[in-house]
Amino acid sequence: MADNQNVADRIDGHTILIGLMAYPIRHSMSPTMHNTSFVKLGLNYAYLAFEVGNKELPNAIQAIRSLGMRGSNISMPNKQKVIPLLDKLDPVAKMVGAVNTIVNDNGVLTGYTTDGTGFMKSLEDENLDITGEKMTISGAGGAGTAVAIQAATDGVKEMSLFNIRDAEWENAKRNVDIINKNTDCKATLYDLADQDAFKRELADSRIYCDATGVGMKPLEDKTLVSDPSWFHKDMIVYDTVYAPRTTKLMTVAQEAGVDHVFNGLGMMLEQGAEAFKLWTGEDMPVDYIRDLLFSEDPSKVKN
Known part of the structure; x- marks a missing residue:
């Protein structure tokens, strides 16, 4: 993790959870990207990957509301299946007919696409x-x-x-x-x-x-x-x-x-930066994260 900060030092009773729901998803670099950005900017958020397919999706989306999560990324095979489960769609997401980012505003879930x-x-x-x-x-x-x-x-x-x-x-x-x-x-x-x-x-x-x-x-x-x-x-x-x-x-x-x-690393980075802004209101430190994501040093970035 960036700056060698211990997980226990940054997770507390006020930490806000953001998810990634897809299947399969354990290969994803999004948790590394977002959590490193949170640490870099001193934001009290945590980003976790959840293996969720179409069958589990309705309960998982309800959990965003129930747990007070700030939102979630959505990836295959859920990008279109998630639409009926949301309250609102951004105009671009509506035209595309797919969602890869959900923002939770006090229980109202809005779908966006940043791909x-x-x-x-x-x-x-x-x-x-x-x-x-x-x-x-x-x-x-x-x-x-x-x-x-x-x-x-x-x-x-x-x-x-x-x-x-x-x-x-x-x-x-x-x-x-x-x-x-x-x-x-x-x-x-x-x-x-x-x-x-x-x-x-x-x-x-x-x-x-x-x-x-x-x-x-x-x-x-x-x-x-x-x-x-x-x-x-x-x-x-x-x-x-x-x-x-x-x-x-x-x-x-x-x-x-x-x-x-x-x-797809560059696309992943830039779509992630857009989602990051939607959730936090802050700009992701893109240049800093790019150096980590494109690094050939396996100790810096794990798949």
Whole structure:
């Protein structure tokens, strides 16, 4: 923990609890990020990860009220399932149809989404601008929806969205409809089974974003793009997965000599900073946390 402060020195009867509810979630770096920030700023909060799936979600959300928690982050598979359990939705979360942050104001729970802005801010941090460009994205779950809609809102000119014909297919169609009706971006939906289309759309894309869970446990040896020739040097390849640090997709992109290859750490940091502000009213010490998160010293940051 930052500044070598003992847990017993900072947890007392006034400590305010914030959660993270998802499954699986023990790999998450969010507790490290938020608790280190609390210590750095002298804030009396504690952030804990809870393995909560769809079945446990209703009781877990009620616990936010019952325990007087300040709020919680929400991740897969709960980002859409949580919406009917909340009292209010931020306008952006309503458009996206997914929530990754809950704020509790005296028992009134409001849902927000910070994933999309976190994604765009992470590119900005790397001095990369995708406005006016073409984007290919796979996945139409909570994170994928937020990224796609935010990118279109912020000026991506063309978007090719790929998804398998699973439970999220209807959501993928909804995303494309929202983008085409509410932004200047032209979005098209493709079945991920159409590999010829996937290869073709990647060929002239400035950025490819994988917003699926492929690449993280238990699929850490999998990737949606296994052929390096599908990528070109001048593009950005962005995997929203950050554990493992180097995913199978990233390895393929590196083999292709792609200039800009990223995991989801930057997005995680920036979406976390937005949530931090919503809960505490304070700015997360982003530069300080970035040094810890991107450190190669395993004693400083634990997965």
